[in-house]
Amino acid sequence: MQREIRIALRVTVATLALTGVAYPLALSGLAQLVAPAQANGSLVTDESGRVVGSALIGQRFTEPGYVWPRPSAAGAGWDATASGGSNLGTTSRKLRDRAAAELERLRAANPEAIGRVPVELIAASASGLDPHVSPEAALWQAPRVARARNVDAARVRAVIESQVEGRTLGFLGEPRVNVLLVNLALDRQFGRAPE
Amino acid sequence: MTAVGWLQILAFAAVIFAVTKPLGSYLFRVLEGERRPLERLFGPLERALYAVGGVDPRREQTWLQYAGALLAFSCFGLLVTYAVLRLQAALPLNQQRFGGLSPHLAWNTAVSFSTNTNWQSYGGESTLSYFSQMAALAWHNFTSAAAGIAVAIAMARGFTRSVPEGGARTIGCFWADTIRAIVYLLLPLSGIVALGMLATGVIQNFSPYLEVTTLEGAKQVLGMGPVASQEAIKQLGTNGGGFFNANAAHPFENPTPLSNFASLVLIFAIPAALTHTYGRMARDARQGWALFAAMALLFFAGVSVAYWAEARGNPAFAGLAVEPGAGNWEGKESRFGIAASALYATVTTGASCGAVNSMHDSFTALGGLVPLFDIQLGEVVFGGVGAGLYGMLVYVVIAVFLAGLMVGRTPEYLGKKIEAREMKLASLYILLFPLLILGFAAWSAAAPYGVSSLANAGPHGLAEILYAYSSAAGNNGSAFAGLAADTPWWNTTLGIAMLAGRFLMIVPALAIAGAMVGKKVVPESLGTFPTHGALFGALLTGVVVVVGALTFFPALALGPIVEHFLAEAGKLY
Structure with missing residues (x-):
């Protein structure tokens, strides 16, 4: 179980960085590049x-x-x-x-x-x-x-x-x-x- | 009702039917294949996540280890989210300088997203910073959806694997399943969809809220934010938590009929596809299509009633000198209209999505009964990503058991005997749901701190209470949103209902998988009840409806059903 908890902690951090931070930031950059008028409202x-x-x-x-x-x-x-x-x-x-x-x-x-x-x-x-x-x-x-x-x-x-x-x-x-x-x-x- | 309205509904059904096989096959190859598709593209990211996590994807788990991993992962997710929401004021990307959330609101919201519910006690644009939206909420949209897919696949393995005598009774590796669902499916598809959403006008920026002077010279402050990235995964993962308070009714989340149609397709795509994945795992595609057919039948019944009821309009407006027969427009957007709103309400509650493009609270009594009853059926009308399939498989166990009782034969499913242990677990799964909903609803209806949050009086008030706990326990997240849920009582108890409705139902589902996986497969004989034909599809549909109706009909009779007759008689509260 201890092993699973260690994995859980690491996967938590990794997915957070990937899907919670990197993904929206990358998409925002792309959006401002390809469709700034729509992206800004x-x-x-x-x-x-x-x-x-x-x-x-x-x-x-x-x-x-x-x-x-x-x-x-x-x-x-x-x-x-x-x-x-x-x-x-x-x-x-x-x-x-x-x-x-x-x-x-x-x-x-x-x-x-x-x-x-x-x-x-x-x-x-x-x-x-x-x-x-x-x-x-x-x-x-x-x-x-x-x-x-x-x-x-x-x-x-x-x-x-x-x-x-x-x-x-x-x-x-x-x-x-x-x-x-x-x-x-x-x-x-x-x-x-x-x- | 109009022909164009029905055309939208049928076109939607046709698209879902068309994507089920290709997407289901793709998912099968991602989760069960020896080699995964597009491995050159996604393999490096997959392996990087294994390396960071210390995961060995080949290390299979028993059902107990699988459940343990899921619970540990969800527990950390819950704690991190709670911390982010409480400490919001000290974290970055907080242009509007929102303070931290109160303990009960942070608890409710953290549970809400950890459980794939996405109930909104918070009011998006007036409560949450961009960082909270991204790191606390959008992140969970990915992980909770991936975990749901993982559980469904694990349960399917329980039914479809044949373990040799003395072999390991394992049902897969939770970490590999979850990571693969994110890397091969949710993340790339969300990225593509988000760009499409952007083209229709969904915003994506980190600007502070924008103050404009309107044409008539008034001030208006426009909420901004990274919406498109969140909107895509919110629908695809059947999460449903809105960036804005008005959810997908807000024009920045859902600006056009096209973005609306795409959202609808995204909500049902994975749940529908999983039935085909399941058929592939059972080495008999018909097994999957039988589930699909039962779900489709329930869907058409629901959407027909909802559309009919909403198109009839509000009986209270009959005396007013307005255009008759124009439909019930209160709480609906002009660009979507009656048909697309009724369709959305049926889809979002058939799946455990909970996004809304119209306000269910303002639906007619029968129009609002459909989403409520869809949730109470256990959200198996395609259902949440994963949750729909494992929920339906529990109903399958019960249907097969009933069929066995009728002919006096030990029930079998896919060649495996259904015995006392599985039936007890299935019963536990089925019974927990009404216990949570009716128990909490009865308490709230009797307590001053419960009813003080109601927006509507009379039977519609009871419907608001029933809807809230159904939505929470069913991990749906839509609401009869007049209910002012941001109070200690509602936040706390809805949080408990969400938590129990997710994990106390996943554990028995996985336990069924664990019990089934080791069973010997007996060869098909003349006495075998076929579970791939129309007869079984009809039996399964009947079981779902009868269980749901027997459980909830008394409460519904006091709420929406009596409300319908009172409204027709012109009674107002």
Whole structure:
């Protein structure tokens, strides 16, 4: 047994050095070499070159001239150091009340929107940092965005449609619109959104 | 449910089916072959590790020595991890200056990773330094997965080896098995996968957290870190511990539908392949495919229910003026959608992975019942790397025994008689699991320090408790994550459940191997019950379901099942 314990100790140290230190360090070096943009967080800049966030991490939008994302349960909302969902179940009164209030807010802010509210706009995402909404959810908001920017709704819809990402290979995941990227596209097209 | 949703599920199943044979054959050659494949490439590293460790790979061990080696190795791993987490503040690569973990959180996390559970009482980006993530957690992702593969192979040797009269009743060398699993499989595959993950947007850096000003002028701090290297082995080793709190729902861990699909394949790849490895060891590939078929049947049943339940949506939203029939979106990511989330939940709990791309706590009652019940079946729906195979082999012993009872004949498996000792050990293995889960759950449900951590009231609260101990004892690691588990009671008891659920189940499994290995192989006769056909596959599936259902149905009836009817009736808590 003493022999096994000696081996155990040595294998512990060896595997720790190999898989716990050497492997991630080597991979980080390689990553910075071959794909630095992705390795460092897929950061996005605006027209002036200022970093405005990551294409992968959702952020809060409340101004009427921007497309809004889904509710976020990360920290106090969109806290990228406290990712997570609401974890409320289907029999939770808190969840139903929150959804009803969100619905009320959306309807008040989008009086001219056509059709019912897409359900994911009142449902918090898993990470609280979901960067996307469905194309339907983005298009549903087009009349509000158009009014705030004082442009034709059809032009806003065209910008949104140009930003739709389809399913990968045609069948994986869901069609979606990246909220930060579509809002940058709107700013490019129509100028900075009025507050 | 949509056709595209089903297409994703079927495409996933097809890929798993396609990799089972080649990967299983490769593993067979790595662990059982006279010469290993790609020895010129990996041989030097393998031999270096033997030299450093003082290992003689040809020195075979009895089951007791094998178990001793495993326990000693795991014990050191546990102690080192505990020390790293406690001393985090004094160790390098701590850009955010996180303090050391509290004793109970360090205990819970160290146990969690030593046992291949990867339960997250910690909140990744808000608790752990990069060094802790790498050296304490990613390291265990390799070693605990390799140890699981080793145990499965050792147990398979017990069933498939024929030891000559008076020969040594050994089941392999733990050190050689573990080191080979790391060097020939886990490390190279993780490296390749990590680079692929990187291409989809998974981050890999040592930068401090990045503060940005958002488009609307608010401040947002982005968590950073060496994620890709950890993400790859986390899935491949069915570990599942997230770099971030939100695990694989976090876009930096799982940015696209493609990274998501790849993760799913990685989780099931080795467990599925091991069934073929086993078939090769039994010198009858059909023996492996019979296990595969039973697992696949359970998988399809689970994913069908989960997808159906989640696609129906939240009944509480029915009165709200939203798009009807759009599905239950609470706790799911837009890029994955309902189908890929339900699939992920079924896969991660069928295997003992525990990574999540959606929040199981917010699933509908029946949608959440599937991952919970998958865990309670003992995670044999392909199961953890290694753990799935040795768990299923225990069920095989029971199925063969039942078949023997039915015809009044001494049961045999692969020509070896199943006798009282093996049955007692198998029963011990099967009974320990509900004892841990139901015992601790009952205690927590009755104690104020237990229920004070619940996020949901009513039957869903009980489901949170059941899920926590099932996940811990089953070494899964996923959660109904509303439960605030970072308290002394939860950290301590979940740690005990994880430890017992791993080692008190591995030891009887290895003991079965030790009991079986020396048995004489009796030639097949007309009276032999074939264990490679559809009949046996169906019997095995039935045994798994009946044992699981008989054990846990009463508790489930009080939790998710009654919750389903209350939710349909519009009851809220």
